[in-house]
Amino acid sequence: MPSYKIRLLENINEMQMIEKLMSDIWRGGAEDAVPSHILIALIHNGGLALGAFEDDEMVGFVFGFPGISKTPQGFQVKHCSHQMGVHPDHRGKDIGFALKKAQWQMARQQGLDLITWTYDPLLSKNAHINIARLGAVCNTYRRNEYGNMVDELNAGLASDRFQVDWRLNTKRVKRRLGNDSRAVLGLSHYDKADTQYLYAPDSDSASGLLRPPKDFSPPNNSLALIEIPSDFQTLRGIDLSLAQDWRFFTRKVFEESFNAGYLVTDFIYDRAGKKPRSLYVLSHGESTIG
Template sequence: MSVTYKEITDSLYIPECIAMQKKVFGLSDVDIFPESYFSLLMRKQHPLGLVVGCFLDEDNKSELIGLTVLQNDRLPNSLYCLFIGILPEYQNKMYGYHLAKKVKDIAVSKGYVIMYGIYDPLEANLGKLYAYLGVTADTYINEPYKLNTDEVIVVDKVLFTWSLDDTKAFSNSAYLPKKTYKEAVNQYPIVGSLGIDAQTILIEIPGDYLDIKKTNHTLARKWRDNTRILFDNYINKNNYTIIDCLSGKTESERKTYYLLHKFKL
């Protein structure tokens, strides 16, 4: 068994790409990117973006187990990440990391220098973007509406930036010396309210938010409301940038924190 990572330009893979959206993200037929859109992304002359896949090769068969879809951004030489995902049964095996590395190599070879994207900051698994890739996030996006029901959980986003052409691309050591979980929680304040003025802070997020959303809407809504206040204040209003995500055990309980640093004093 081996794993390969490659750009997808053959339209024969489009049905698999469409199915991947449903398998990884649970999207409905209405929400998925259709066949016509993938055709525009994959066309040989003036493609709209990039499609890069992770393939599991076994017994003369090649199965698509991971996918990244990127669209040309309005800014020159930049890409916007529409989604990146690995099938659930293959997650936590570093396939996503190597897929991202391949995306970087392909993008740089085509002259791209920066990548943007958004994701839900409460999904801790995506925090690995910071630790492994050197991604940063300095914009928090509030969902513009909020329904008065515990059954509807607002999905806020952070806008991340990935510089592809410099030394930050695979390490955040360019920003701060790398800290272990234990070092960070002992050195930096854990912010639970407004008014903290330290240059580097920690904000807690749930390590299992996706499970919480399925089983406890009230708790999920509480996490969203509380962290929304903190992220909006420290990122949008006080110029903090997310540069890392750390998980570890505090006493007997596992905790997850974002590490934020204020560059503009």
């Protein structure tokens, strides 16, 4: 049994706990935390806030609000999941996954079948939970979505983000949430399927850090792979200029791939070699999201 419990948050005291936890996680100052009076207004008007508690201490949260997506069939009401965080002292306990699963259940009770949110596509841990474990997909890249951020996790980089679609009632998502082993495919599977590598990163002989190549091959196969550094935050801490190079290089790769009709459908964290590797899988066509 997990050491924490997930519960729905409904009062101002709980909103103040979220506000404090935001400051503890991102350490960017009070101006970067969503004020509790805004949070309470959101949840009293169709929004959802969930907290993870160990005893009486909030150690994680997720919150969002109703939104609208424009589709070829018209406007679709959705849940916009704005922010999720877990206290650094309590990571590695699957709290984030449990919060998202509870959010999935609550949004479906509201009659919704779509949740969207954003995350930094260069963060492997976030990609692993969002794409590989939750089954979200992505073909939307947003440049510098939040402007110049000053918190410890984002300072010095353009705040580029993926906006992912989590289609709540698809077999794909239900299998991922149910830990169905048939939904998990490794790098060897994609290699056997002749999946196209869009580029091969260079490795710095002195530091061992991955460097983006000068160019890449446009995707022309049904499946394509895009490799990113397996620990981007460590790389950023060592060489901010290199982190910026990765941001601008992958921006171009993802934007061109999405414009060509490709969709992120999987993420691989491969430990077979001497060093771990992190790769996105892109599929051509929308039939892959079911």
